Amino acid sequence: MNSAYHHRVSVLGELGTATSSQLASISPSILIPLGSTEQHGPHLPLDTDTRIATAVARGAEVTVIAANVALPDPAGAKVTRVVSALQLRDAVLKAAESADVVVMAAAVADYRPETRSDGKIKKDGQPPEPLRLVENPDILAGLAAQRGPGGTQPVLVGFAAETNTSEQAARAKLARKGCDLLVVNPVGNGLGFGTPDNEAVVYGADGTVTRIARGPKEVLANVVWDLAAVNLK
Numbered sequence: 015m016n017s018a019y020h021h022r023v024s025v026l027g028e029l030g031t032a033t034s035s036q037l038a039s040i041s042p043s044i045l046i047p048l049g050s051t052e053q054h055g056p057h058l059p060l061d062t063d064t065r066i067a068t069a070v071a072r073g074a075e076v077t078v079i080a081a082n083v084a085l086p087d088p089a090g091a092k093v094t095r096v097v098s099a100l101q102l103r104d105a106v107l108k109a110a111e112s113a114d115v116v117v118m119a120a121a122v123a124d125y126r127p128e129t130r131s132d133g134k135i136k137k138d139g140q141p142p143e144p145l146r147l148v149e150n151p152d153i154l155a156g157l158a159a160q161r162g163p164g165g166t167q168p169v170l171v172g173f174a175a176e177t178n179t180s181e182q183a184a185r186a187k188l189a190r191k192g193c194d195l196l197v198v199n200p201v202g203n204g205l206g207f208g209t210p211d212n213e214a215v216v217y218g219a220d221g222t223v224t225r226i227a228r229g230p231k232e233v234l235a236n237v238v239w240d241l242a243a244v245n246l247k
Contacts, residue, residue, distance in 0.1 A: 043074070043075045043077070043112060043113050043114045043115075044074045044075065044076050044077070044113065044114065044115045044116075044117065045079070045106070045109050045110055045113035045115070045116045045117070045168065046076065046077070046078050046116075046117050046119060047078075047079040047081070047102060047105075047106045047116070047117075047118055047119065047153070048078065048079070048080060048081070048083065048119045048120050049080050049081030049082050049083040049120055049121070050081060050082055050120070050121045050123075076088075076090065076091040076092070077091065077092045077093075077094070077109050077113065078091050078093045078094070079093075079094050079102060079105045079106050079120070080093055080094070080095050080096070081095075081096050081097065081101075081102050081120055081122075083095075094109070098126065099123050099126060099150040099151065099153075100126075100150070100151070102120060103150075103151050103153050103156060106118075106153055106157065107153075107157065107160055110157055110160065110168055111160075113168040114167065114168050114169065114246060115168055115169045115171065115242050115246065116157055116168045116169070116170050116171065117171045117238075117242075118153065118154045118157070118170065118171065118172050118173065118193070119173055122150060122153060123150055124149065124150060125148065125149055125150060126148060126150055127145060127146070127147060127148075128146040128147065128148050129146070152191070154170065154172050154191045154192070154193055155190065155191050155192055157170055157192075157193075158170060158191065158192025158193060159192070166194075166245075169194050169195075169242050169245040169246055170191075170192070170193035170194050170195070171193065171194065171195045171196075171197065171238065171242055172187075172188075172191050172193040172195070172196045172197070173196075173197045173199070174196060174197070174198045174199070175199045175201045176198055176199070176200065176201065177200070177201060179198055179200045179215065181215075181217070181223070184196060184198050184215070184217045185217060188217050188219060193219070194218065194219050194245050195216055195217070195218055195219070195238070195241055195242065195245065196216070196217045197214050197215075197216050197234075198214060198216070198217065199212055199213070199214045200214075210230065211228055211230050212228065212231055212234055213226055213227055213228040213229070213234075214226045214234050216237065216238065218245075224241060
């Protein structure tokens with residue numbers, strides 16, 4: 015089970031419940047890919063914060079692309095369920111065409127098997143064939159490419175749970191992904207996973223840096239929504 019998934023979805027649940035007057039006044043269409051992709055392996059029941067899509071209550075039209083999330087569909091949100099990284103990519107790129115903001119909270123597998131077997135691979139007394147992996151698409155970078163050079167819609171928000179939280183590393187990732195905001199969360203020392211609070215630094219493509227001191231995740235969520243709202247203007 016992907017621990018990064020739990021952290022990202024917990025933050026996302028707080029994003030949904032955050033009271034952001036700036037965001038509410040705009041009433042945007044928000045796309046939220048979330049969950050954890052699996053490459054035709056066994057289903058993993060994943061738990062998360064049930065407040066995931068209450069951004070609806072803030073006047074936003076919310077679309078959720080849920081990868082292997084074992085929860086009922088959140089009230090008021092349009093939900094599409096997927097399993098693999100390729101399914102997630104296709105669903106996100108299509109939904110993003112009509113979105114104002116994309117909050118890319120899904121934890122996508124870096125690789126997938128080159129081929130898959132429809133049945134059990136049985137032992138035959140011989141060593142198994144090597145498992146060949148191919149790289150999955152970078153969905154966030156694909157979103158940036160889809161909106162084109164100089165494009166501003168939709169606003170793209172990425173997340174990064176990192177042990178290396180240097181500004182240089184963050185700026186490099188921000189440029190590589192092509193997003194407008196990158197929320198960098200430090201992990202370790204009681205931060206990141208399975209905690210009610212967190213801290214973060216939000217890097218903007220415009221050169222801005224917003225530091226959020228350790229505190230309740232509702233506070234972090236409010237800041238992220240407000241920054242997204244600023245980018246919408």
